[in-house]
Structure formats: C-alpha cells, structure tokens
Amino acid sequence: MSNIQSNSRIGIFGFGCVGQGLYDVLQTIEQAGIEVAGICVKDKEKPRSLPASTFTYNPQDLLQDESITIFAELISDADEAYSIVTQALKAGKTIVSANKKMLASHLPELIELQHNYNGTLLYEAAVGGSIPxxxxxxxxxxxxxxxxxxxxxxxxxxxxxxxxxxxxxxxxxxxxxxxxxxxxxxxxxxxxxxxxxxxxxxxxxxxxxxxxxxxxxxxxxxxxxxxxxxxxxxxxxxxxxxxxxxxxxxxxxxxxxxxxxxxxxxxxxxxxxxxxxxxxxxxxxxxxxxxxxxxGAGSRPTGSAVWADVSAALSGYRYSYPKTAVKTIALNQDKKIDIYLRCPADSSLPEANWENLVKVQETGEAIYFTAILPVSELQNISSYLAGKQIFIAEITAEQAMDIALKFSENEAVVYS
Ligand SMILES: NC(=O)c1ccc[n+]([C@@H]2O[C@H](COP(=O)([O-])OP(=O)(O)OC[C@H]3O[C@@H](n4cnc5c(N)ncnc54)[C@H](OP(=O)(O)O)[C@@H]3O)[C@@H](O)[C@H]2O)c1
The missing domain is CATH 3.30.360.10 (Dihydrodipicolinate Reductase; domain 2)
Incomplete structure (x- = not known):
C-alpha cells in the first residue's frame, strides 16, 4: 500500500452491490488515499446515497478523463462491461473487473489486448468473492x-x-x-x-x-x-x-x-x-x-477483493499467466468418471456407452443407478438428461463400491 501514489484517482463503473462495497472500503481504509473521480451508472431515476454530481450516465466521461489512474468495472451488463474493459485496455489503462461472465467469454482477446497495448486487467473478485x-x-x-x-x-x-x-x-x-x-x-x-x-x-x-x-x-x-x-x-x-x-x-x-x-x-x-x-x-x-x-459474494467481501486488485495494480502488479509459457497440458474430456443417477419413473436413460450401469434402488417415483461414463459422453447426453429431469452427481470409485455394498440386499442389477 505504501507504494500507491497518494494522488491516484479511480473511475468506478456500477454502484450496485459490488460498486458500493468498493466505495465503502475506499472510504473506510484511511490509507487508501484514492480519490473517486466519478461513478458511472445506468438508471437516472434511481435514488442514490451520494450527491448527484458524483454520477455520470455516460461511460466516456470516465474513459476519456486523462486524470483517472485506474478503473473498476463493476456493472451487471456483460456486453457493456466488455465494451468498457476493451476500450480501457486499448488505451493502455489499468482496469479491475468483477464480471466473470464477460471475462470468461473473452479471456484470450483480453489477454492479447493487455499484451499489445501494455494495459493491466485484474479480476480477483470475479472468482470466489473474497477468496484470494x-x-x-x-x-x-x-x-x-x-x-x-x-x-x-x-x-x-x-x-x-x-x-x-x-x-x-x-x-x-x-x-x-x-x-x-x-x-x-x-x-x-x-x-x-x-x-x-x-x-x-x-x-x-x-x-x-x-x-x-x-x-x-x-x-x-x-x-x-x-x-x-x-x-x-x-x-x-x-x-x-x-x-x-x-x-x-x-x-x-x-x-x-x-x-x-x-x-x-x-x-x-x-x-x-x-x-x-x-x-x-x-x-x-x-x-x-x-x-x-x-x-463468495456480498458487498463488502467482493469490495475487499476489488480493493486488493486496485491497490496491487497501483503498485505495478499485473498477471503474467506464467503457466501458459510451459504449455505441456492439453484438454482431454475422455476421462471416465463414476456417477450417480436418479431417473424419474416415467423417464428412461438414453443410449450411451454406459459402463458398470447398476440399478441400485427403485421406488415408485424413481430408479437410482450408478455408472461410469466418459466426460465427453456425458456432454453429449446432457440436454437429454436435463430435459427428462434426470439428476446426476459425480461420485468416486470408492463411493460406487460403497453404494453397491449398501444396496446389495436390493439385488443390484448390472445392465452392462
Ligand atoms: N454481488 C456479488 O456478490 C458479486 C460477487 C462477485 C462478482 N459480482 C459481479 O460484479 C458485477 C456487479 O454485480 P452487482 O451484484 O454489484 O450488480 P448490481 O447490484 O445489480 O449493480 C449493477 C450496477 O451496474 C450498473 N449498470 C448496469 N448496466 C449498466 C450500464 N449499461 N452502464 C452503466 N452502469 C450499468 C447498475 O446501474 P444502476 O445503479 O443505474 O442500476 C448498477 O449500479 C457483476 O458482473 C457480477 O457478476 C458480483
């Protein structure tokens, strides 16, 4: 915190749960030493707890303000958040975001923008709220x-x-x-x-x-x-x-x-x-x-995570995605996993390469199964299962054995 310039000015987008949480933290931490340059919101009719002069309804009023050192993007609209974050990064600015939907949808592009324009994007608050x-x-x-x-x-x-x-x-x-x-x-x-x-x-x-x-x-x-x-x-x-x-x-x-x-x-x-x-x-x-x-959520816990990013960014911290450089890992969704399924009595399981499909229990309302299936196969039948209200949960191989033992008196039936 000691490295933060005392004349830092922050532009905040959004003054809902998270935006107010950040504002609260900034007001409470005396040493923060950060001036709120302005807050951009959407609804002109909404009553606010701060003077009207604090707010703007035009993101450009903040994005074009050269006196602003850092931005916090804390709005609920993922498309507008994308527009704000990309514009800030293209101007080589520093921005902190909590918008996991926007970030997950555009991450490769956002990383590239940071790299190309020398901007900084941090997003601790987007995952697990206050958990670092x-x-x-x-x-x-x-x-x-x-x-x-x-x-x-x-x-x-x-x-x-x-x-x-x-x-x-x-x-x-x-x-x-x-x-x-x-x-x-x-x-x-x-x-x-x-x-x-x-x-x-x-x-x-x-x-x-x-x-x-x-x-x-x-x-x-x-x-x-x-x-x-x-x-x-x-x-x-x-x-x-x-x-x-x-x-x-x-x-x-x-x-x-x-x-x-x-x-x-x-x-x-x-x-x-x-x-x-x-x-x-x-x-x-x-x-x-x-x-x-x-x-994992809430005004102050999430505000705390945003503040942690703001203070770190002002001290020069940025993500370097260190594991990307050592790229030996590849995505493979063929891993076979053990699952538990509860199938409503009026539904049936779809065709799939089921392994060890075992009926462990039957009631008037539902049939209970355990089985093994590759992740990719589960992906293929996921819409069918959801449509038929079939509940599935991952279990471990040990749990599958435990279930088989517990329900053996029900004469578990092995299907394949
Ligand atoms: N709530 C949490 O605990 C939490 C935790 C982690 C991450 N997040 C993420 O943080 C972000 C904000 O969440 P929140 O819970 O604070 O939402 P919220 O309480 O619904 O507040 C949203 C804020 O965004 C503003 N806004 C919406 N669209 C806008 C636009 N087009 N231009 C300018 N301002 C706009 C709203 O303006 P008005 O005030 O005028 O309506 C409001 O101030 C979301 O991406 C969310 O996923 C939230």
Whole structure:
C-alpha cells in the first residue's frame, strides 16, 4: 500500500452491490488515499446515497478523463462491461473487473489486448468473492505444477443445497428463500444451472494450468433437478450434494474440466462448506493439499477483493499467466468418471456407452443407478438428461463400491 501514489484517482463503473462495497472500503481504509473521480451508472431515476454530481450516465466521461489512474468495472451488463474493459485496455489503462461472465467469454482477446497495448486487467473478485484464489494460483503457484483445483464457486447453489439439507426444504422453497435473502437472482439460471461456476472455472484454468478455455468446452450440470431424495441418498454414504467445479490433470498431462453436482464425503473439506460460503481445494505436486474458504459474494467481501486488485495494480502488479509459457497440458474430456443417477419413473436413460450401469434402488417415483461414463459422453447426453429431469452427481470409485455394498440386499442389477 505504501507504494500507491497518494494522488491516484479511480473511475468506478456500477454502484450496485459490488460498486458500493468498493466505495465503502475506499472510504473506510484511511490509507487508501484514492480519490473517486466519478461513478458511472445506468438508471437516472434511481435514488442514490451520494450527491448527484458524483454520477455520470455516460461511460466516456470516465474513459476519456486523462486524470483517472485506474478503473473498476463493476456493472451487471456483460456486453457493456466488455465494451468498457476493451476500450480501457486499448488505451493502455489499468482496469479491475468483477464480471466473470464477460471475462470468461473473452479471456484470450483480453489477454492479447493487455499484451499489445501494455494495459493491466485484474479480476480477483470475479472468482470466489473474497477468496484470494486467482492471485494464489497466478503468483504463489506460478512455478509449481498443480494436479487439481476444485471448489464450490457459487454461493447461491450452495445456500440452496445447505437449506434443503439442514431444514428439509424442497428445492423450490430453498430457491425462494435464497431469492428473498438476495443470494439468488430473480432469474437464477446462471447460478443453479452451473453457468456461473463454469465461467469461474475458465478463469481458474487460465492461471492454474495455462489454458484458455471457452465456457462451452466445460461439461456442465446444475442443481436445478436435485430433490430431497438425492440428499437422503447421499446421507446413506456419509456424503452431501455439492456443486463442484473441478480442473484435474492426469499423469499424461491431460486436463479434465467439469462442473457437476458431486456427492462429497464428510472426509473432504468441501463437505463442510455451507450456505453462501465458497471453498477451493488446491493440489500442488509438492506442497500438499491446501484449502481456502470464505465469503463468495456480498458487498463488502467482493469490495475487499476489488480493493486488493486496485491497490496491487497501483503498485505495478499485473498477471503474467506464467503457466501458459510451459504449455505441456492439453484438454482431454475422455476421462471416465463414476456417477450417480436418479431417473424419474416415467423417464428412461438414453443410449450411451454406459459402463458398470447398476440399478441400485427403485421406488415408485424413481430408479437410482450408478455408472461410469466418459466426460465427453456425458456432454453429449446432457440436454437429454436435463430435459427428462434426470439428476446426476459425480461420485468416486470408492463411493460406487460403497453404494453397491449398501444396496446389495436390493439385488443390484448390472445392465452392462
Ligand atoms: N454481488 C456479488 O456478490 C458479486 C460477487 C462477485 C462478482 N459480482 C459481479 O460484479 C458485477 C456487479 O454485480 P452487482 O451484484 O454489484 O450488480 P448490481 O447490484 O445489480 O449493480 C449493477 C450496477 O451496474 C450498473 N449498470 C448496469 N448496466 C449498466 C450500464 N449499461 N452502464 C452503466 N452502469 C450499468 C447498475 O446501474 P444502476 O445503479 O443505474 O442500476 C448498477 O449500479 C457483476 O458482473 C457480477 O457478476 C458480483
């Protein structure tokens, strides 16, 4: 912080949850020494907590202001955010963003712009809210290979799963509660559909493994088809349902990426991550497993992450994407994974190269299976499964054996 010039001026885009959080942090930290040059918002009719002279409705008023040292892009409109960030980078400016959707969709281009115009773009707040995961991967683990990074990256989904479990709420009631408390949007698709976690996993992958991946390349299942029966099933093997985003490298340097509901056992740190909290496990080759947990969203936690980027950028910090230079890792989605499936009684499983497809339980409402399938095959049948309301969750091979043993008295049927 001591390196920050005391005459730094910041232009802020957005004054919602995150923008106000940053403003709050800047006002509270005396040493910040940063003057807010102006705040760009959209709605002229909205009542504001600051004098009208603080605000502008034209992004160019900030972008063209040569007295501004640094920008913070904290708006909810991904297209406008892209326009603001690219314009700032083309002018060789420094900008901090929290917009994971925009960043994940345009990352290769944004990295190139930084390089070509000598600008700086940081985005810690876009992944895991207050958890310092990007900088940990980028800086601390810049030269140590990683085997896996996996985590709970979406607070809304985790809140819903936690409430269903701790209070026995149905999925729709838990979702309603999340919306009432401001943990989920009116349209919750991005969160419960797994899209938000996919976007964050794209950013993690660039820093942890040096690959820039498009969101469409990542296998994605959400929690929107989860039912209380799945949580009860998980409990029989001392597990909880969690929406886990994971990037995992095998000994052949092949990277598998997926966002999947997962039956996490009580031996794992992620089991204990509840409500809106986020948590990330890092598996470096030499250091041994590490785990970071913290508030994944909210005004002050996210404002804190933006401030961390602002102060670092003002001290000259920028991402170097160190793993990109050592590009030995390639994406391979042929990894076979064990899964649990609950298929409503009036649906059936699609044709696929199922391995070890075992019917473990049948009730009037649903049939429960375990099976093994490559990630790429799951990708191919994902729309079918979602359309038929078939819930799937990743399990480990040990859990599959545990399930087979537990339900053997039900005469598990091996299909293939
Ligand atoms: N909320 C979180 O905890 C959190 C955590 C991590 C990352 N993020 C990300 O941070 C960003 C902001 O989220 P938020 O929760 O703060 O959103 P928010 O509360 O909905 O506030 C959005 C702000 O963006 C402004 N805005 C929207 N479109 C604009 C446009 N075209 N031009 C100028 N201003 C515009 C809005 O202006 P008005 O005030 O005029 O409506 C508002 O001030 C998003 O990308 C989000 O994904 C949020």
């Amino acid at each position: 995961i990007i900088r940990t991967l980028e800086s601390y683990y810049s030269s140590e290979p990683l085997q896996q990074v996996s985590g709970i990256l979406n607070g809304s989904s985790n809140f819903i799963l936690s409430k269903m479990e701790s209070e026995g709420l149905s999925y729709s009631l838990a979702l309603q509660q999340a919306q009432e408390l401001g943990f989920a949007e009116t349209d919750p698709t991005l969160d419960v559909g797994g899209f938000d976690s996919v976007n964050k996993l794209c950013l993690i992958t660039a820093h942890a493994f040096g690959l820039t991946i498009t969101p469409e390349q990542i296998l994605r299942f959400g929690i929107d088809t989860v039912r209380k029966e799945d949580l009860e099933f998980a409990k029989t093997i001392n597990a909880r349902v969690r929406l886990v985003a994971s990037a995992e490298v095998n000994p052949e340097d092949e990277l598998s990426l997926r966002v999947l509901p997962t039956l996490v056992t009580d031996q794992k740190e992620l089991y204990h991550v509840t409500n809106e909290t986020n948590g990330v496990t890092i598996d470096p080759v030499f250091a041994g497993q590490q785990f970071i947990k913290g508030l």
